[in-house]
Structures are given as structure tokens and as C-alpha cells.
Amino acid sequence: MSTDLAVQEREDQDVGVGDYQFGFHDPTDKYVFKSRRGLDREIVYQISEMKKEPKWMRDFRISSLETFFQKPMPSWGGAVEEIDFQNIFYYMKAAANLEKSWEDVPEDIRKTYDRLGIPEAEKKYLAGVKAQYESEVIYGSLQEDLAKQGVLFTDTDSALRDHPDLFREYFGKIIPPNDNKFAALNSAVWSGGSFIYVPPGVKIEFPLQAYFRINSENMGQFERTLIIVDEGASAHYVEGCTAPTYSSESLHSAVVEIVVKRGGRFRYTTIQNWSNNVYNLVTKRAMAYGDSLMEWVDGNLGSKLTMKYPSIYLMEPGARGETLSIAFANNGQHQDAGAKMVHCAPNTSSRVVSKSISKGGGRASYRGLVKVEKGATNCKSNVVCDALILDSKSRSDTYPYIEAEDDQISLEHEASVSKIGEEQLFYLMSRGMTEAEASAMIVTGFIEPLVKELPMEYAVEMNRLIELQMEGSVG
Amino acid sequence: MSAILKISDLRVAVDGKPILKGVNLEIRQGEIHALMGPNGCGKSTLAYVVAGHPKYEITGGTIELDGINVLELDPCQRARLGLFLAFQYPVTIPGVKVSDFLRHAVSNVRNPERKEGEGLIPMKDFRKELKDRMSEIDIDSEFARRYLNDGFSGGEKKRMEILQLSLLRPRFAILDETDSGLDSDAVRAVSEGINKLHGPHMGVLIITHHERLLEFNKPSFTHVMLAGKIVETGDASLAHDLHANGYAAVRERHPAEAAEEQAVTVKA
Numbered sequence: 001m002s003t004d005l006a007v008q009e010r011e012d013q014d015v016g017v018g019d020y021q022f023g024f025h026d027p028t029d030k031y032v033f034k035s036r037r038g039l040d041r042e043i044v045y046q047i048s049e050m051k052k053e054p055k056w057m058r059d060f061r062i063s064s065l066e067t068f069f070q071k072p073m074p075s076w077g078g079a080v081e082e083i084d085f086q087n088i089f090y091y092m093k094a095a096a097n098l099e100k101s102w103e104d105v106p107e108d109i110r111k112t113y114d115r116l117g118i119p120e121a122e123k124k125y126l127a128g129v130k131a132q133y134e135s136e137v138i139y140g141s142l143q144e145d146l147a148k149q150g151v152l153f154t155d156t157d158s159a160l161r162d163h164p165d166l167f168r169e170y171f172g173k174i175i176p177p178n179d180n181k182f183a184a185l186n187s188a189v190w191s192g193g194s195f196i197y198v199p200p201g202v203k204i205e206f207p208l209q210a211y212f213r214i215n216s217e218n219m220g221q222f223e224r225t226l227i228i229v230d231e232g233a234s235a236h237y238v239e240g241c242t243a244p245t246y247s248s249e250s251l252h253s254a255v256v257e258i259v260v261k262r263g264g265r266f267r268y269t270t271i272q273n274w275s276n277n278v279y280n281l282v283t284k285r286a287m288a289y290g291d292s293l294m295e296w297v298d299g300n301l302g303s304k305l306t307m308k309y310p311s312i313y314l315m316e317p318g319a320r321g322e323t324l325s326i327a328f329a330n331n332g333q334h335q336d337a338g339a340k341m342v343h344c345a346p347n348t349s350s351r352v353v354s355k356s357i358s359k360g361g362g363r364a365s366y367r368g369l370v371k372v373e374k375g376a377t378n379c380k381s382n383v384v385c386d387a388l389i390l391d392s393k394s395r396s397d398t399y400p401y402i403e404a405e406d407d408q409i410s411l412e413h414e415a416s417v418s419k420i421g422e423e424q425l426f427y428l429m430s431r432g433m434t435e436a437e438a439s440a441m442i443v444t445g446f447i448e449p450l451v452k453e454l455p456m457e458y459a460v461e462m463n464r465l466i467e468l469q470m471e472g473s474v475g
Numbered sequence: 476m477s478a479i480l481k482i483s484d485l486r487v488a489v490d491g492k493p494i495l496k497g498v499n500l501e502i503r504q505g506e507i508h509a510l511m512g513p514n515g516c517g518k519s520t521l522a523y524v525v526a527g528h529p530k531y532e533i534t535g536g537t538i539e540l541d542g543i544n545v546l547e548l549d550p551c552q553r554a555r556l557g558l559f560l561a562f563q564y565p566v567t568i569p570g571v572k573v574s575d576f577l578r579h580a581v582s583n584v585r586n587p588e589r590k591e592g593e594g595l596i597p598m599k600d601f602r603k604e605l606k607d608r609m610s611e612i613d614i615d616s617e618f619a620r621r622y623l624n625d626g627f628s629g630g631e632k633k634r635m636e637i638l639q640l641s642l643l644r645p646r647f648a649i650l651d652e653t654d655s656g657l658d659s660d661a662v663r664a665v666s667e668g669i670n671k672l673h674g675p676h677m678g679v680l681i682i683t684h685h686e687r688l689l690e691f692n693k694p695s696f697t698h699v700m701l702a703g704k705i706v707e708t709g710d711a712s713l714a715h716d717l718h719a720n721g722y723a724a725v726r727e728r729h730p731a732e733a734a735e736e737q738a739v740t741v742k743a
Contacts (some may be wrong), residue, residue, distance in 0.1 A: 423566050426526075426550055429550035430527070430550045430554055430559075431579075431639065432583030432584040432587075433579060437579065441568065442571070444570065445568055445570025446569065448571070448622075449570065467591065
């Protein structure tokens with residue numbers, strides 16, 4: 001999403017609403033700092049220097065880089081071996097006075113925002129326009145309200161600078177750099193992302209959205225998010241948007257760490273729709289303590305390859321975890337998405353609902369793990385995966401893994417795969433729907449149980465987006 | 476001037492096997508026709524072919540609505556032209572609310588030029604109309620929020636078809652065994668629904684095994700189909716006779732078709 005991290009050397013791809021290959025970018029000479037291509041110690045040093053970070057963070061980055069080099073590429077999931085790590089810019093800082101005007105945003109993208117019905121202020125934010133927001137005052141007062149309650153909501157770089165102790169206590173503790181190769185990469189070169197702290201007992205009624213942070217750095221290529229929900233507190237964070245997120249770089253590798261303490265509740269909603277050139281390799285993990293509830297709502301569209309398995313570690317008795325996942329794989333796309341639930345304590349419960357759609361030769365895979373540690377008795381887990389395949393070129397796979405070290409547990413797994421039915425299409429068409437409209441209706445219905453969990457404006461956008469994805473797809 | 480739905484020498488095959496072997500039928504707006512015949516004679520095939528189901532191969536003949544060649548149109552265009560099929564087995568569409576589905580359907584059929592993504596009929600007007608139609612057919616308004624046919628009983632599904640009929644107000648409606656699988660109360664409700672809807676602007680073809688639907692909706696013409704052909708046409712009394720005495724007499728009068736019917740049955 002961040003244009004200030006982004007630069008693209010090669011030609012933009014064709015622009016078309018149907019397949020979301022959007023592209024626009026800033027001329028590179030507007031950057032005050034741009035690392036050279038590639039990845040080595042010197043570049044990581046440079047990043048840390050530019051950010052004026054404390055020594056511990058610089059050391060953390062350097063040791064993470066070593067870990068990254070040592071770790072093998074994953075041999076499962078999608079085709080990651082095509083990523084050329086030495087051909088990527090890892091850090092760019094835009095000139096402070098970089099002003100892109102709304103008029104510079106390509107017509108097609110503006111039209112798509114219109115068709116998705118995205119509010120004016122948000123459109124400009126999405127397009128990277130640092131314009132004056134008419135609603136700036138509203139967001140400002142929102143920020144003030146939160147601050148009064150002791151809520152911290154800022155970008156991650158600022159959090160490191162302004163709240164060093166709190167930051168250091170949790171950063172890299174939920175997902176250590178050696179967790180996997182891409183977590184190590186992010187740990188070495190991270191920049192941007194959201195930082196949230198909700199104090200004990202504070203309940204935030206409205207969803208926190210990244211675009212409230214208009215004064216600060218946006219999400220980027222290697223964003224790093226850290227969220228701490230203290231005892232008895234509750235919040236909902238919404239990230240991304242259904243509008244196509246243009247990233248000129250081919251690799252997006254984020255890390256999201258969350259702690260939900262005793263009795264807390266937290267929901268993290270992501271809807272992302274990457275352009276078709278992006279490898280989206282994200283590590284998301286939450287630790288849920290006694291009697292808390294952690295929920296991931298995760299919508300993945302676009303990208304070349306997405307590998308994302310939000311996980312929840314149920315650390316103490318009474319903790320509950322829930323993941324709702326939607327994946328839409330269109331032509332040339334592989335969505336390898338799922339969930340991971342780790343029951344570390346007795347009387348914990350988890351639920352996974354996954355809905356995937358594949359179309360036009362796209363491939364959607366569900367990959368999930370339910371793990372029960374020894375002694376975690378009376379655990380319950382329920383996994384439901386439904387796949388909808390829209391045509392014979394497309395593909396769907398399910399890879400459910402279960403590792404149980406205790407037998408006093410209840411595990412359920414249901415999976416279904418269906419093809420879009422000729423009879424359903426005919427029925428809707430015989431009521432005046434075009435084939436595209438009928439297909440969109442069937443797909444919308446298929447994901448409805450998840451979409452209704454989204455905040456209203458996202459649900460509307462999601463449904464419009466599905467309609468756009470279905471347009472022009474059929475004769 | 477009333478429109479005509481004209482089916483001429485219609486020949487249809489499925490997987491290379493002939494099902495309809497030269498069907499001729501003319502229905503004018505305002506008329507009620509009954510189509511009867513033993514199982515497998517091709518009644519439902521005729522209904523599906525008129526609505527445009529893709530699995531049937533048209534090997535000959537024409538279907539015209541007011542001179543427009545219907546066979547060149549897809550099911551969506553046919554619906555927008557004013558054709559309607561009440562399904563024998565209405566299809567379930569999980570996750571799609573009845574009201575959303577109906578609002579799209581009504582918007583398309585009333586504005587045949589509408590393209591996907593374009594405006595729908597105003598919510599306020601639609602809600603009121605939907606509520607009125609639902610109460611006329613005695614459907615609980617709570618059904619508007621349910622998913623289309625999902626978990627509906629047989630009778631509820633058939634009523635939902637009649638609700639669609641009442642909202643879409645087609646020029647020609649085919650009711651494919653709308654009375655099958657229903658108890659007598661449900662048949663009565665559906666029959667009354669059709670009776671209310673029927674008028675000078677709607678031609679109706681009622682496909683049925685039974686006579687009950689016809690008691691409320693007296694046909695001007697009764698057609699009997701045997702082995703893919705309409706072999707006899709009469710008035711309401713023919714329907715009554717068939718119901719009382721079965722198809723033995725018809726078979727005797729049409730030995731060639733009866734023989735074909737036999738052959739098909741044996742092969743199957």
C-alpha cells in the first residue's frame with residue numbers, strides 16, 4: 001500500500017479492472033534515501049542508521065539477517081523459489097515534502113475506487129495522496145479520545161522511539177526471527193506497520209483502522225505490526241481494503257504479533273487484494289491467555305502467491321481462538337492460506353472456517369494445523385473448509401494436519417468441494433440474471449457467512465469486488 | 476393485441492437421444508393450457524427447453540414469442556422477454572437472501588436493458604411490493620431474509636416460485652408440476668395464487684399429472700403428450716377424462732407413439 005517504499009523498474013503491466021493489474025508509482029528521484037538492490041549486512045545497517053534506531057534493534061536486525069541466510073526456503077506451499085532476493089529494494093524513504101496529487105492517480109484506479117464506493121478520504125489515502133483530509137478533524141478527535149483512555153495507536157517505527165520499554169518487552173517474542181525464513185527477513189528489514197496497546201479493561205467500540213494514522217508512515221512491503229491487548233480489554237483492528245493494493249515490489253513479507261491477555265478480546269480483520277505480481281508471504285501469530293478470545297478474519301485476493309496461515313496459541317485454560325478465512329484465486333494466482341491452532345492448555349477451544357474460490361485457472365489451497373500439546377485435556381477444535389471451483393481450469397486442495405499429544409480432546413474436521421452448479425446458474429439466469437451476475441451471486445452467497453462478520457463498509461466493498469472479479473469472466 | 480408463444484415442430488435430443496419429436500403448440504396471452512402425459516413423455520423437457528436450459532440439443536423446429544426467435548436467446552434474455560418457468564425442483568442458492576435475489580430479478584426483468592452493476596429498483600418501493608405480494612400468497616415476511624430455498628419445505632419452495640411469478644409478471648408462464656409433492660392445503664394455496672395472478676396479460680401452460688391444479692385454473696385447452704409428441708388436444712373435459720381413466724385409451728388411439736414409448740421404456 002505504501003507508495004513511499006515502492007519503486008518499480010520494469011514496465012507496468014496492462015491495466016484492467018477484471019484482473020486487477022494496476023500500477024502506478026512515483027518517480028524514484030523523489031526519494032531522499034533509497035538503498036541499492038539486494039540484501040546484505042551493509043544494507044541492513046543502513047536501514048537502521050536511517051531510522052536512528054537503538055543498538056539493540058540494529059543487533060536484532062543483523063542477527064535476523066544471519067538467520068534468514070541460514071534458513072532454507074520452504075519446500076511446501078507455493079512456488080517461492082522464483083523469488084530473487086538480490087533484485088529487490090529493501091528500503092526507501094520518500095522525501096518529506098513528497099506530495100502526490102489526486103490528479104496524478106491513474107484514471108482506472110480512480111474509477112475502481114468509485115465502483116467500490118470507497119469514501120473520498122480513504123481513496124486518497126489508498127492512492128498515497130498526502131492531501132488534506134476533509135475528515136482530518138474527525139480522525140484527530142478519535143485519536144484524542146483513544147489517547148485519553150491510554151490507548152496507544154501509532155506506527156511501529158514511532159512506537160520503538162516513543163515507547164521503548166513496552167515495545168521491547170513484546171517485539172519479536174511472539175514470532176522470533178528464527179520461526180521461519182520470511183519472519184527472519186522481515187525482522188532484518190522491517191519498516192512501518194501498526195502498533196497498538198489497549199490498557200486493562202479498556203473496550204474500544206469502533207474498529208481501529210490503519211487510515212486513522214494519517215500522520216504517520218503507511219503500511220509497506222515489510223511492515224511489522226505489534227498489538228497488545230491487556231487484561232479484560234477489547235478491540236477490533238481492520239487492516240487493508242478491498243481496493244487493489246498496488247505494490248511495485250514483487251515481495252510483501254509482513255509479520256504481525258499479537259498478545260491477548262487474560263479475559264481480553266481481540267479481532268484482527270484483513271482484506272487484501274494485491275496486484276498480480278506480488279508474492280504475499282505473511283507470518284501472523286497471536287497468543288491468547290486465560291479466558292480470552294482471539295479472532296482472525298482474513299480475506300485474501302489477488303497476488304501471484306499468498307502463503308498465510310494466521311495462528312493462535314491458546315496459552316491458558318479458557319482461551320478461545322477463531323479464524324475465518326476467505327481466499328479468491330483468479331487467473332495466475334495461488335492462494336495457499338489457512339490457519340494454525342495450537343492448544344497449549346486444557347479447556348481451550350478453537351474454530352476454523354475457511355472458504356475458498358478458484359476461477360479462471362486459479363488455485364486455492366487450504367493448509368491448516370491443529371496441534372494439541374500434552375496435558376491439554378478437554379480441548380475442542382472444529383475445522384470447516386469449503387471450496388468452490390468455478391470452472392474446469394481451476395483447482396482447489398485441502399491440507400489439514402492434526403498433531404495431538406493428548407487424547408482427551410474433541411477434534412472435528414469437515415471439508416467440502418463444490419463446483420458452481422449448472423442448475424444454480426440456469427435457475428438464476430431464468431430469473432433475468434446475466435451469467436456473470438448469476439455467478440457473482442452464487443459466489444457472494446458462498447462467502448456470505450464470513451462477509452457478514454466484516455464491518456458494514458467492508459462487507460459492501462467485498463461484495464462489489466466479487467462482482468467485479470466475476471465480470472467479463474464468462475461468455 | 477395479445478402476444479403468441481408459438482412452438483413449431485420442435486425436436487430436441489439429450490446425449491444424442493431424441494426426446495421431443497416434433498412438438499406444435501400455440502399459446503396466447505390470457506389463455507390457460509394444460510399439458511398432461513405419462514412419466515418420461517417429454518413434458519418437463521419442453522418446459523426446460525422453452526426456458527433455455529443448456530443441456531438440451533435443439534435438432535429442429537422453432538420457438539417464437541411474437542415473432543422473435545427465442546432459441547437464439549440465453550435464459551436471461553428469455554426471462555427479460557417475458558418467459559417464466561416455475562421449477563418442479565426449485566434450486567437452493569445458499570447465502571443469497573430471498574429479498575436480494577428478487578430485487579435483482581425484478582430489476583432485470585422490468586428493465587431488460589439493465590447491465591450487471593447498474594442500478595436496482597428503489598429499495599423502498601421494492602420492499603413494499605414484496606411485502607404485499609408475500610402476504611397475498613400467504614408467505615411469512617420473515618422468508619425475505621432467508622437464503623433462497625435453503626431449508627425450505629417442498630410447499631415453501633413452490634410458494635416461492637409463485638411469489639416470483641407474481642413479482643415478475645411474465646407474458647408466458649410454464650408451471651412444471653407445481654402441484655407435485657404437496658399436500659392438498661398447499662395445492663390449494665398454490666392454485667389460488669395462480670388464479671389471482673392469471674389474467675389477460677399472462678398465458679399459462681400448466682404441466683401436471685393431477686387434476687387438482689386445474690380445478691382452480693380451468694384450462695381452455697388440454698394437450699396430451701406421448702413419446703415426445705402432442706398427440707391430442709381437447710378442452711377441460713379431456714383433462715378430467717385422463718385423470719379418471721388414465722392413458723390407456725390415448726395409447727390405443729395412438730399405437731405408433733405408444734410403441735415408441737414402449738421401446739424407450741424397455742431400453743431404459
